[in-house]
Amino acid sequence: MSSSFVSKMNKRVTSLQQSNILLFNQEVSQIKDIVKLTIGEPDFNTPDHIKKAAINAVEDNESHYTNSRGTLELRQAAANYFHKKYDLNFDPKDQLLITAGATGAIFSAFEAMLNPGDSVIIPTPIFPFYIPITMLNGAKPIFIDTSKxxxxxxxxxxxxxxxxxxxxxxxxxxxxxxxxxxxxYRKEDLQKIADVVKKYDIMILSDEIYSELTYGEKHISMGTILPEQTLVVNGVSKAFAMTGWRIGVIGGPADVINEIAKVSEFTITSSAAMVQAAAKEAFTNGFDDAQPMKEEYLNRQKLLKKGLEKAGFSCPNPDGAFYIFAKIPEKIKENSVDFARELANKAKVAVIPGSFFGPGGEGYLRLSYAASEDDLNLAVQRIQKFVESK
Ligand SMILES: Cc1ncc(COP(=O)(O)O)c(C=O)c1O
Structure with missing residues (x-):
């Protein structure tokens, strides 16, 4: 049944497309025996001590609304964690807000900051989520292609x-x-960006959700370089393998956070109380939880990179997160969407076309190595055989 009412709905919503990453993932998931390296989600379980904290919170009847910014205990735990890890100084009383995932932080921040007609500068290739949120607020994304x-x-x-x-x-x-x-980004890169930004009355939204998954030099937060103009977004999803728990954190200048907190309050009232208890445990006693996952990711990264290079792809050295952005070999003439679709249908390996990540992404594929070693080995064998046959 369809309804003519849709034509009267919010045009900013009806004109948006669904995420093409998710649509492509759904499409290729139908293929029998496919190996999927599509989705950016840890395949580890949430550490036991965090799960126990949630169970205890349920049994202790932590079943009420909390402060809409998140419990003060959780904000304090998050402030300590980010201070010890990255030298960030957020006052838990008014400089930190707990949100529904990093996604909730980005959504609330954009809704609070943007007026129709504004624009947001987005370096690409990038996680495309910032683009629809910009447009939902009647603002315009301006892309800077970083591929060169x-x-x-x-x-x-x-x-x-x-x-x-x-x-x-x-x-x-x-x-x-x-x-x-x-x-x-290294400290020098961030400093040079800060030197530009401080000449203008604008904010940086610094999404550092993968900060714990940094393989080389220690992660430096933009919030330590230009705190008065930076909103730092982070959370528990990637560092603690907690994507389904939906807890994010945003920190920045108190007056800006105050406005963002209103949006979050009117959207979700507060994050789930027992989940906040689990996140507090993560930030308090999970300081090294990401370490074993990181070692494992690094092994997988090496395996995948070596396999892809053998098949003729070239890969920028991945310093963090759990993706390889592989340049499609010269001899392949299709664009990234057609090639990824062919790879899925004929070689039974699912990856995401680079063009989905904005200008500069064409000619590449994104492969997630948040997958088992067996799957990665199988994917590499299949990709090598397929490229050889072309
Ligand atoms: C760069 C980036 N930011 C934010 C998110 C979403 O994080 P969360 O699950 O905490 O909402 C993702 C998820 O893939 C991501 O890649």
């Missing part, structure tokens, strides 16, 4: 783009380690 600069936003390009859109730019998105490239 080793997938790092160049301060010169940034300044040029801000200058060209000076009257509308409200925010800049940074995401590092980056989904889909695995590239991360």
């Amino acid at each position: 600069n080793n997938f790092v936003l160049s301060p010169e390009k940034l300044e040029e783009t801000i200058e060209a859109n000076k009257d509308t730019v409200k925010a800049i998105v940074l995401n590092f380690p980056t989904n889909p490239t695995g590239v991360t």
Whole structure:
């Protein structure tokens, strides 16, 4: 049954497309015996001590609304954790907000910051989620293709783009380690970006959800470089293998967080009380929980990278997260969507086309190594055989 009412609904919503990553994943999931390296989700279980904290909270009847910013205990635990890990200084009383996943943090931040007609600078290739949220608020995404600069936003390009859109730019998105490239930003890169941004009255939304999955040098947060103009987004999803628990954190200047907190309050009232208890345990006693996962991811990354290179792909060195952004071999003439579809149907390996991640992504595939070693070995064998046959 369809309804003519849809034509009267919010045009900003009806004109949005569903996520093409999810649609593509659904499409290829129908293929029998397919090996899936599509979705960015840890395949580890949530650590037991965190699960127990949730069970205890349920048994202790922690079943009520909490403070809409999250319980003060959780905010304190998060503030300590981010201070010890990354030297961030957020006052748990008014500089931190607990949200429904990092997604909830990004959504509430954009809703609070953007007016129709504003614009948001988004370096690409990137996790595409920021784009519909920008558009839902009547704002315009402005892309900067980073593919010719080793997938790092160049301060010169940034300044040029801000200058060209000076009257509308409200925010800049940074995401590092980056989904889909695995590239991360060093202190010098962040400092140069900060030197540009501080000339303007704009905010950086720094999505650092993969901070714990950094394989080389220690993660440096943008919140330590330009705290007065940065909103740091993080959470428990990737570091503690807790994607389904839906807890995110956003920290920044108190007056900006105050406004973002209103949006979150009017959207979800508060995150689930027993889940907040689990997140508090994660931040308090899970300091090293990501370590064994990280070692395992690194082994898998090496296996996948070696296999892909043998098949003729080239891969930027992944410094973090759990993705390889592989450049499709020269001899393949199809675009990334057609090639990924053929790979799924004929070789039975599912990966995400690079073009889904915005300008600069065409010619690449994103492969997630948050998958078992057996699956990665099988995927590599199949990809090598398929590319050889082309
Ligand atoms: C860069 C980035 N930010 C945010 C998210 C979403 O995080 P959460 O599950 O905490 O909402 C993802 C998930 O893949 C991501 O890759």
